[in-house]
Amino acid sequence: MSLRDDSKPDTILTHAGRDPHNNHGVVNPPVYHASTILFPTVQAMEDAQKRRFFSMTYGRHGTPTTFAFEDAVAKLEGGWKAIAVPSGLAAIVGAITGFVSAGDHILVTDNAYGPTRKYCDDALARFGVATTYYDPSIGAGISALIRPNTKLVFTEAPGSLTFEMQDIPAIAKAAHARGAKVVMDNTWATPLFCKPFDLGVDVVAHAATKYIVGHSDAMLGIIDCTEETYLTVRNAVALLGYSAAPDDLYLGLRGLRTMGVRLRQHQQTALALATWLKKRPEVERVLYPALPDDPGHALWKRDMSGASGLFGFVLKPYSHKAVANMLDGMELYGMGASWGGFESLILPAHMTRTAKPWDAKGPTLRIHAGLEDPDDLTKDLERGLERLRSTNE
Numbered sequence: 150m151s152l153r154d155d156s157k158p159d160t161i162l163t164h165a166g167r168d169p170h171n172n173h174g175v176v177n178p179p180v181y182h183a184s185t186i187l188f189p190t191v192q193a194m195e196d197a198q199k200r201r202f203f204s205m206t207y208g209r210h211g212t213p214t215t216f217a218f219e220d221a222v223a224k225l226e227g228g229w230k231a232i233a234v235p236s237g238l239a240a241i242v243g244a245i246t247g248f249v250s251a252g253d254h255i256l257v258t259d260n261a262y263g264p265t266r267k268y269c270d271d272a273l274a275r276f277g278v279a280t281t282y283y284d285p286s287i288g289a290g291i292s293a294l295i296r297p298n299t300k301l302v303f304t305e306a307p308g309s310l311t312f313e314m315q316d317i318p319a320i321a322k323a324a325h326a327r328g329a330k331v332v333m334d335n336t337w338a339t340p341l342f343c344k345p346f347d348l349g350v351d352v353v354a355h356a357a358t359k360y361i362v363g364h365s366d367a368m369l370g371i372i373d374c375t376e377e378t379y380l381t382v383r384n385a386v387a388l389l390g391y392s393a394a395p396d397d398l399y400l401g402l403r404g405l406r407t408m409g410v411r412l413r414q415h416q417q418t419a420l421a422l423a424t425w426l427k428k429r430p431e432v433e434r435v436l437y438p439a440l441p442d443d444p445g446h447a448l449w450k451r452d453m454s455g456a457s458g459l460f461g462f463v464l465k466p467y468s469h470k471a472v473a474n475m476l477d478g479m480e481l482y483g484m485g486a487s488w489g490g491f492e493s494l495i496l497p498a499h500m501t502r503t504a505k506p507w508d509a510k511g512p513t514l515r516i517h518a519g520l521e522d523p524d525d526l527t528k529d530l531e532r533g534l535e536r537l538r539s540t541n542e
């Protein structure tokens with residue numbers, strides 16, 4: 150069995166990372182639990198050490214289970230080589246750390262995932278790396294913020310909680326003109342719906358915890374690199390001591406096999422819910438770039454081949470009590486952190502913004518559209534909006 154270079158994404162999802170005929174015919178790559186790797190001779194050990202990250206030396210640096218997952222994601226996304234890490238946040242930390250030293254400066258989009266900001270503000274700042282947050286819609290205007298010591302521009306599109314798109318190619322062009330690397334958090338679109346390397350990105354970080362695992366039952370991250378950036382990131386990950394767990398890697402690989410069909414259903418349901426919410430009198434606006442009148446729609450259409458099931462909406466100015474009344478009574482939508490599993494979620498969104506304040510007058514909510522029947526999900530939302538309205542009356 151083999152995978153041709155011109156295989157389409159769904160074929161890659163189904164076949165990448167598998168090697169049945171070298172695994173007794175077993176369809177899925179086996180789960181290797183390992184710390185110590187034994188060598189028969191000094192020569193064999195020294196050869197492996199010379200090849201370092203490209204061979205088995207120690208469990209922390211990866212096993213065939215790790216390499217299978219890494220190969221599958223890199224193949225799908227178009228990276229040179231990917232690096233598995235134990236969480237999405239570890240992917241972000243690993244993607245940034247190797248490129249910065251004390252005295253350097255980085256630019257981070259204002260709508261980045263909250264813990265990304267926290268890493269910059271609480272950790273990088275202590276190590277002497279300064280962060281400036283920028284308006285997600287800045288595009289080529291990012292040039293004006295790039296300083297001689299700016300080493301990296303961090304992007305995320307659409308951004309967490311507010312779902313603004315970014316002009317990644319324009320940002321990448323400006324960053325590269327001044328010698329800065331571009332990192333993108335591509336968790337929302339997944340390696341299936343967005344190919345960041347085609348947009349000029351140097352390093353891609355994913356919370357595989359979300360759609361790649363897809364079942365809300367494992368923590369996992371993956372960093373995808375170009376040939377030029379791989380060793381910098383790989384060394385940083387080794388220094389940080391990250392090691393993704395074998396059973397979680399297996400779940401990540403298994404999740405990939407169905408990610409295409411799941412995502413298309415998530416997208417279809419999210420679009421139905423978002424379109425329905427837009428017409429509701431309780432709703433001020435819906436935040437979802439797949440909607441034709443969303444401000445980010447043109448960029449989304451240009452740079453992505455699909456939308457995931459995560460979107461936001463801004464309510465008219467209702468009280469905290471009214472929102473609690475709405476959410477407490479939801480029957481199908483769970484309330485809790487994370488997303489990307491088979492199940493629907495709803496959450497009040499609390500964002501930190503410093504470059505471009507979020508000026509919505511009413512509360513913002515975030516929905517993850519799961520794989521339940523869209524009609525049942527709509528009815529649950531409808532009853533929720535009735536509770537919201539009746540609390541205020």
Ligand SMILES: *Cc1c(COP(=O)(O)O)cnc(C)c1O
Nearest residue numbers: 236237238262334336356358369
């Ligand atoms: C969840 C998430 C992360 C972090 O992933 P974890 O696996 O929870 O550490 C990073 N970026 C985005 C956009 C996310 O939604």
